Amino acid sequence: MILTVTLNTALDITYRVPSLRPHTSHRVSEVTERPGGKGVNVARVLAALGHRVTVTGFAGGATGREVHERLTATPGIADALVPVTGTTRRTVAVVDERTGDTTQLNEPGPHITPAEWSAFQDVYADLLPTVSAVALCGSLPPGVPVGAYAGLVRAARAANVPVLLDTAGEALRRGIAARPDLIKPNADELAELTGAHEPLRAAQDARRRGARAVVASLGADGLLAYTSEGLWRATPPAPVRGNPTGAGDSAVAGLLSGLVEQLPWPDRLARAVALSTATVLAPAAGEFDRAAYEDVLARVAVTGEVTAA
């Protein structure tokens, strides 16, 4: 069992409109809804890869009920979301059918009370002994202390559970000091953390700040991994066009499943790049195209050097 934590879950709504024109009225031609937030997306990909996953975090209000109902209906996923009195946020992605471009509207998350945060920590502590790895994903809703991830990383390490941290800004800065096993920032997040704009230098700096391994996502250039075992680059076979929403979450699912399956680093990275590419290629945002995944997986280029033991 793998655990993913999404403190700021969402109901992700996608609207397709023939053409988005500001300050006019639009009939939405197609509405799709699914539970969202980074850790929920990671869980869905892990389940599709055949792993059993437990999802925790917060859910409340009418949108929280919808997130619960839809998660419960997803095979392979167990719902351990903690109820809150606030309302789970919605995100609305408006896809312009003419250009294919997306306009995103993200509601603020609900305010989490100290009692709710405390209840979550109890649930998390109870789940840790039952899982083989944990991913801490996404932003913190209002009310959750900015040092939240540091505490959750420490608890995982104390329980001897490998922990991946995928967040940004101050939450990442604080969380990394607690020595997570892996962080997966993109180039911007890594530069914001370290002040260094050259990815290799920034990854080195992030390791000095506490991350045991750093996998930086470089967009179309793939992944750069800097770990105690070596340094690798994994590159997709060719640039692809599509919707990058959820590509980073698919990469996290690839890394986490590879860790649990004890794959060598190059295989983990190839899987992460292939899943990420197959997510960009899928017609629905955040889904991945399985045929594309298998095709790309065989053709990801991984180059690197292994650190002398």
Place this chain on the structure above:
Amino acid sequence: MILTVTLNTALDITYRVPSLRPHTSHRVSEVTERPGGKGVNVARVLAALGHRVTVTGFAGGATGREVHERLTATPGIADALVPVTGTTRRTVAVVDERTGDTTQLNEPGPHITPAEWSAFQDVYADLLPTVSAVALCGSLPPGVPVGAYAGLVRAARAANVPVLLDTAGEALRRGIAARPDLIKPNADELAELTGAHEPLRAAQDARRRGARAVVASLGADGLLAYTSEGLWRATPPAPVRGNPTGAGDSAVAGLLSGLVEQLPWPDRLARAVALSTATVLAPAAGEFDRAAYEDVLARVAVTGEVTAA
């Protein structure tokens, strides 16, 4: 008790964003939600004027539950919405705080089954003997026959209940033939119905098609009423700037309350114009500013001629 019918109810969501820029991502700074659809808006204004109102139509799914819960919490409004298996639509209004302009995204309504349409007609028939007037408002969701309003108008007339019809297109064309007591088209709807672009000529034509009285809304120019008792124009004291969302529904509430209170036509029209103007002036879409209402009410100009008895 007044009855309002909203076959295509909605959960109206308003997002405020600092500036709407297509193909970028936005943090929504403020989210408001309320039950919507024209008849629901009319009911809210009637309740604010001190009338007791029953709301019927359809509601389903998670958004339908929210509409139910919020209506039930509104003083003066009784909820008689008929449950359906489909999901009540959302409308999303994105207000650009920089310009004040609104971009509207309207989901399609749920598909109504023949059994659900039949269940609604039973509820409607049971309610008619208990009410002093009925307003039939807005568009028809998929599955409801296009001649629906004609049947509902005939049922009201058979029960001796005055009936106002506020819809557009083919639903209006069919409904008007059943001889509603009053229609309240805007200039575009009236032109579409009659082919005449001059409002007085178009109103005359609409009466020939079956409407006993026609009150045409002419936007900032106020209302034009063409009835068996006379012809009037009601004009607001000065042009106003603001959000016109719901102004037409407020006018319907003014006309309907005036009818039930047996006010003379000039008083009904003054009330409708004042409510409509006070809705444009209110900060929240679809609310009305009570002080502005009372101020404007005293200053609406009503001119006209009474038909010789």
